Amino acid sequence: MTGRDVTRLRVTAFGVVVPIEVRGAALGEAVAEAWRDALTEAEPTTDAVVTDGLDVAAALHHLSPAVTVRAIDSRAGELVMLHAAALADPDSGRTAVLVAASGTGKTTASRTLGKRFSYLSDETAAIAPDGTVLPYRKPLSIIESGPLKTQVAPSSLGLLTTDRECRLAAVLVLERAPDHVGPPTLTPMETVDAIAAIAPQSSYLPSTPRPLHRLADLLHLAGGAHHVTYAEAADLEDVLARLLGAEA
Amino acid sequence: VRLRRGELVDLYVEDGRSVVMVGENVLVLSEIATQIVISVPEAGATSLDEVTTSVVGVFGEPEPPDTAAGLTLQQVHDLAAHGVLVVEDEGFRGSLRSHLNPRPEERAAAVDALRWALRHLRSDDSRSWPLPTIVTGAAFAAAAHQHHVVSYLAAHLDRLDLPPQAAAELKVSAGRQHAGAGMLAADLARALDVLDATGIRALAFKGVALATLAHGDFAARGAGDLDLLVAPDDLEVAHAALAEAGWAPSPEYPAPGPSWAWRHFVRTGNELPLTAPSSMIDLHWHLVPTRGTFPDFDTLWSRRVVVDVDGQAVPTLAAYDALAHSAGHAAKDRWQWLRSLLDVHLLASRTDTWESADRPLRGDQLVSLGLAARILGPPPATPPPVVHEALDAASDVWESVLTEQASAEVVHRVLPIPGMNFLKNARGVRRSGGAPREVVRLLSRSALPPWLTAAEESPHGMVAAPRVLARRTREMSAKLGRR
Numbered sequence: 001m002t003g004r005d006v007t008r009l010r011v012t013a014f015g016v017v018v019p020i021e022v023r024g025a026a027l028g029e030a031v032a033e034a035w036r037d038a039l040t041e042a043e044p045t046t047d048a049v050v051t052d053g054l055d056v057a058a059a060l061h062h063l064s065p066a067v068t069v070r071a072i073d074s075r076a077g078e079l080v081m082l083h084a085a086a087l088a089d090p091d092s093g094r095t096a097v098l099v100a101a102s103g104t105g106k107t108t109a110s111r112t113l114g115k116r117f118s119y120l121s122d123e124t125a126a127i128a129p130d131g132t133v134l135p136y137r138k139p140l141s142i143i144e145s146g147p148l149k150t151q152v153a154p155s156s157l158g159l160l161t162t163d164r165e166c167r168l169a170a171v172l173v174l175e176r177a178p179d180h181v182g183p184p185t186l187t188p189m190e191t192v193d194a195i196a197a198i199a200p201q202s203s204y205l206p207s208t209p210r211p212l213h214r215l216a217d218l219l220h221l222a223g224g225a226h227h228v229t230y231a232e233a234a235d236l237e238d239v240l241a242r243l244l245g246a247e248a
Numbered sequence: 249v250r251l252r253r254g255e256l257v258d259l260y261v262e263d264g265r266s267v268v269m270v271g272e273n274v275l276v277l278s279e280i281a282t283q284i285v286i287s288v289p290e291a292g293a294t295s296l297d298e299v300t301t302s303v304v305g306v307f308g309e310p311e312p313p314d315t316a317a318g319l320t321l322q323q324v325h326d327l328a329a330h331g332v333l334v335v336e337d338e339g340f341r342g343s344l345r346s347h348l349n350p351r352p353e354e355r356a357a358a359v360d361a362l363r364w365a366l367r368h369l370r371s372d373d374s375r376s377w378p379l380p381t382i383v384t385g386a387a388f389a390a391a392a393h394q395h396h397v398v399s400y401l402a403a404h405l406d407r408l409d410l411p412p413q414a415a416a417e418l419k420v421s422a423g424r425q426h427a428g429a430g431m432l433a434a435d436l437a438r439a440l441d442v443l444d445a446t447g448i449r450a451l452a453f454k455g456v457a458l459a460t461l462a463h464g465d466f467a468a469r470g471a472g473d474l475d476l477l478v479a480p481d482d483l484e485v486a487h488a489a490l491a492e493a494g495w496a497p498s499p500e501y502p503a504p505g506p507s508w509a510w511r512h513f514v515r516t517g518n519e520l521p522l523t524a525p526s527s528m529i530d531l532h533w534h535l536v537p538t539r540g541t542f543p544d545f546d547t548l549w550s551r552r553v554v555v556d557v558d559g560q561a562v563p564t565l566a567a568y569d570a571l572a573h574s575a576g577h578a579a580k581d582r583w584q585w586l587r588s589l590l591d592v593h594l595l596a597s598r599t600d601t602w603e604s605a606d607r608p609l610r611g612d613q614l615v616s617l618g619l620a621a622r623i624l625g626p627p628p629a630t631p632p633p634v635v636h637e638a639l640d641a642a643s644d645v646w647e648s649v650l651t652e653q654a655s656a657e658v659v660h661r662v663l664p665i666p667g668m669n670f671l672k673n674a675r676g677v678r679r680s681g682g683a684p685r686e687v688v689r690l691l692s693r694s695a696l697p698p699w700l701t702a703a704e705e706s707p708h709g710m711v712a713a714p715r716v717l718a719r720r721t722r723e724m725s726a727k728l729g730r731r
Contacts, residue, residue: 026377059446102559192267192276195260199267212260221398 007031007164008048011038011086013081014126014134019044020067023052028155034151037137037161041225046074060151062128064138068124071136076204079126079134080214081157083201085110086120086133089244090162093170096240097125099201099220105176105233107140110234114159117240120166124203131221132167138163168218170243171225172236173197184230191216194225250336252293253285253323261286267269270331273423277332281323284334293336296321317728323477326416356654358391359586362442363623363653366586368399368636369404370624371591378409385414388647392418394541395586395653399425399468428471432456433558435527436474439490440562443478450563451477453535458563461556462594463573469587473528475519480533483514487522487531495522495529500699508709509701511572516693533574538682539689541610543569551604567601574614583649585621593620609634610681611641618642619649695720 001079007028011022017040022028032039049066055060072081086104088095090114096117100106110122119134140157141149154161173189189197195215205211219225226243230236255589257269266282277285280303287302288294300320309448310319319326324441327333346608361383368377381389388410392398401689402410402422404431433456444452451654478486484504491497501520513520518534531578534541574595578588595601596617609617618638623625626635642649696716704712 053445055445058441060439111354190265191262192260192265196274196276199269206269206272206421210258210269212258212274216260238690 010040010113011035011137012040016071016074017042017045018067018070019048021048021050034139036153037155046070050124069247072203077207081203082125085122087113087117088166090118093162093164093166094167095246096170098172099198100174104135109233118162119154119159133166138246173227175229177229180231184228184235189225189227249296250293251288252334252694253288254331254334314705329416329420338465341527351628354387359654360386363392376409385411389414389417397587399470425470426467429467433466435559442489442493450488452562456557460557462591466557475530477532483533490522500645502702507708508712509704513698516552516689528591538686566604568604571595575616578616582651589620592616593624596630614638614641621658
């Protein structure tokens with residue numbers, strides 16, 4: 001392979017600048033396209049993630065978690081990192097964090113709601129102690145056909161992004177119930193129950209000093225957490241609008 | 249009894265309730281449990297009496313016949329089972345140990361109770377099954393561990409009337425097993441992705457795939473290894489792909505290549521282990537050791553079903569193939585574990601299992617089905633003539649199986665007399681209806697076992713085989729000498 005076949009990119013994930021070294025021209029183009037909303041010129045803050053392979057779909061499929069892990073490793077003990085989608089009001093930067101286990105609707109909610117609210121992440125909501133929610137505009141994993149999900153840049157799906165500072169304003173624990181009838185049911189959670197629901201959906205939480213107190217502080221900052229039962233992601237739009245103080 | 253706090257990462261209290269982190273587990277504590285924990289100092293120990301006084305000071309005395317000391321001790325049991333508290337009393341720990349290692353008659357009673365509990369859970373009876381008073385909760389929990397049905401019981405605690413400590417112990421253990429099964433499911437997804445990217449067809453069986461197929465819950469059978477079946481022609485490519493992805497081959501097995509050792513191993517064996525930090529894969533190129541007793545890979549693949557293992561689509565055996573395999577596996581273990589018979593019962597209770605039946609069950613598989621039917625009740629979807637035939641087939645072994653199930657000894661052990669494993673496996677060939685040539689293959693494997701061939705790189709059997717045979721002879725002589 002010649003040097004010209006290696007593409008070097010840098011992407012930002014909640015403040016971590018991860019270099020990506022892509023081997024193969026076709027794969028290089030595909031990675032640049034899928035990650036275009038996360039590209040940065042800033043200096044790397046971690047070692048490079050190297051990706052190669054003849055199968056572009058498979059390489060993209062494996063690249064996304066590799067970058068996420070590299071970024072999470074880099075900020076362990078510093079940020080609270082939740083398996084959650086994060087969406088912000090584009091005008092105020094007030095941000096809702098939608099906590100849900102893998103495979104239970106985060107990406108679908110992000111795709112649907114990201115056309116009205118700014119997309120920060122569909123995978124990891126990284127929150128600083130002062131409530132700042134840091135963006136991770138990774139490609140979304142979309143099930144199209146075959147065993148591997150397709151990786152698509154947020155802007156390709158028409159999702160909004162923002163460069164303004166985003167602050168935690170709402171925490172929702174999602175429960176998708178396809179047979180739920182009517183508007184979403186929103187139930188305030190007591191802090192201890194919310195912590196117990198959210199903690200398992202976090203990365204490196206035990207590495208954080210006094211982790212449960214840290215979560216409690218964030219929940220208090222957001223005015224507490226809500227458990228939401230809903231049928232379709234579109235039903236959540238009014239809920240977010242209300243909680244973020246935007247016009248419905 | 250002195251109490252101190254466990255290794256708590258953090259404890260957060262609000263409005264009288266609390267949430268606590270122990271290791272990576274997070275638990276919500278009731279108001280009384282919270283009071284117990286905060287009355288134990290962060291450093292040092294305190295007495296159970298002092299803790300009880302503190303609880304009474306906040307909540308008052310309970311209504312008779314309950315006593316504050318009794319209720320506090322019950323909560324302490326629960327907190328200790330979760331690692332929130334540590335009990336520093338040798339006598340107390342000794343009593344717990346004796347429950348975990350009960351006397352033979354206690355164990356037999358507990359295993360008998362376990363059979364009845366499982367039978368109740370496999371019935372339509374929605375009432376709560378009471379633990380017989382002769383069996384302690386701890387002995388029952390120990391029997392559940394021995395028979396690998398902790399997760400199944402924990403998922404049905406609403407239909408079991410167990411002492412709180414036993415229920416708590418089952419829940420905590422099931423939680424740990426769930427976490428382990430989750431890691432296995434993630435590794436299974438990765439392994440299947442790796443093989444798929446290489447163009448290899450692979451069927452997952454046993455473990456989390458079987459748990460999903462039989463129970464509808466990938467964590468219901470606990471955590472173990474990953475078992476993957478590939479076509480014999482794909483073995484070397486699959487081996488290379490998984491090794492490249494981080495599952496290291498064992499040096500005790502020959503490496504793929506042109507060596508006679510590898511050819512001999514592939515010809516005489518059916519699986520090899522590959523190990524990564526978080527999981528071990530048993531990579532199979534034949535489903536079972538005895539050739540010809542199961543359909544070939546292409547047939548199994550054409551009949552496969554896809555199950556959702558923790559969000560990942562996983563190809564696995566068709567329900568009838570899984571039943572036949574689980575029933576054969578139970579027989580191989582001499583029906584010692586109730587989990588195997590529960591697998592058989594669950595699979596035999598599915599209508600689609602019998603819709604996909606394309607061949608009769610073998611004799612040993614019928615025995616497994618008969619034992620499952622006798623212990624857990626007739627499986628509702630199984631055709632009555634099959635049930636009758638199975639019950640008949642199981643009658644000869646019934647008494648010995650009950651005895652073995654109550655034993656704590658593990659059947660699978662390396663037999664110290666050279667050649668005994670061969671004889672045992674040869675009996676397995678007869679039990680499973682294998683062809684006579686299978687005995688020849690087993691003899692060849694026994695005479696030239698993989699751990700003695702692994703280092704042989706010669707491509708020629710005429711060169712390598714005599715050297716291995718010489719080593720085998722020396723090994724057997726040494727074993728006999730030690731006896």
